[in-house]
Amino acid sequence: MSDDGEPPENISGGPDGGGLETAFEERAADTRAEAVVDRLGELYWQKTYGGQDAFECLVRTILSQNTSDKASQPAHDDLMDRYGDRVDGDLAAALANDDQPTLAETIQSAGLYNQKSATMIAIAERVVDEYGSAAEFDAFVTEKDPETVRDALLDFSGVGPKTADCVLLFSGGREGVFPVDTHVHRIYRRLGIAPSDADHEEVRTVVEDQVPAAKCGFGHTASIQFGREYCSARKPACLDDPDACPMADLCDQVGVYPETGEVVDPADAPAE
Incomplete structure (x- = not known):
C-alpha cells in the first residue's frame, strides 16, 4: 500500500472517514472486478469500516452531495462546532430544534446550502420523532437487517442509494456494501465490468456480486481516489499514454479513444 495515497481530508476514505487498516489474505481474484479492487488496495489503502455515528454520517454524506470534499469538509466542521455540543450532544435534536436559515448559513461552503439545510432539518425531525434520539437511530442502523435499514434511509426525502449505502458502510460497517458515486459509476462501465448503459x-x-463482501468497503473508497487521480471523466490517464494507467491491462476503455483524443460517457460509446 502507498504511504501517501490517502488524502488527509476525505469524507469517503481519508482519516476523517474512519476505518481500520486491514491486510487481506492474498489469493487469485475470481473476477476482473475483484482483480481491479485488489490492485486499488495496493495503490491506496485497505480498510474495514464502521463505527461512525449514523446520524452524523448521514448529515456528512448529504453535505458531500454535488460538491467536493474540499468544500464539504469545512461545512461539516462548522456544523459540528455550532451544533455538536447542543442538546446533550444529540445532533439530531439540535438540528430539529434549529431554524433553517441559521443552518443554511453554517453550511454554505458546501453549496446548495438552502436545499441541504432543509433536507437535514426534515430528516432530524423524523429521527427524533421516530427513533427518539441520534443514539437510538445509530442503534437501528448498526443492529437491524441491512435491507431494512437501507429501505428506511431511502424513505427519507433527499437520501438516495449512494447516501444510504455510505451510512450502511461507514456507520454500520456492513460488508458487501459498495456505494456507487459518479466516480464508481464511470469507472466500472469504462472498464467494461458493468454494462455501458447501466444506471x-x-x-x-x-x-x-463480483467483489467479495469484505473488500467492498475499501473498493469503494479506493475507486474514488483512482477516479480522481487516473480515471477522470474528461481526461483519463490512458488518453495520452495507455501505460500511464495502473488498470491498463484490466480495462476495455469503453468510451475512450486515444487515437482521436475523444472521451464520451460509456453509454454513448458505439457498440463494437
Missing part, C-alpha cells in the same frame, strides 16, 4: 443501481448490483 447507478445496476452498477452496484454487478460490483457487489
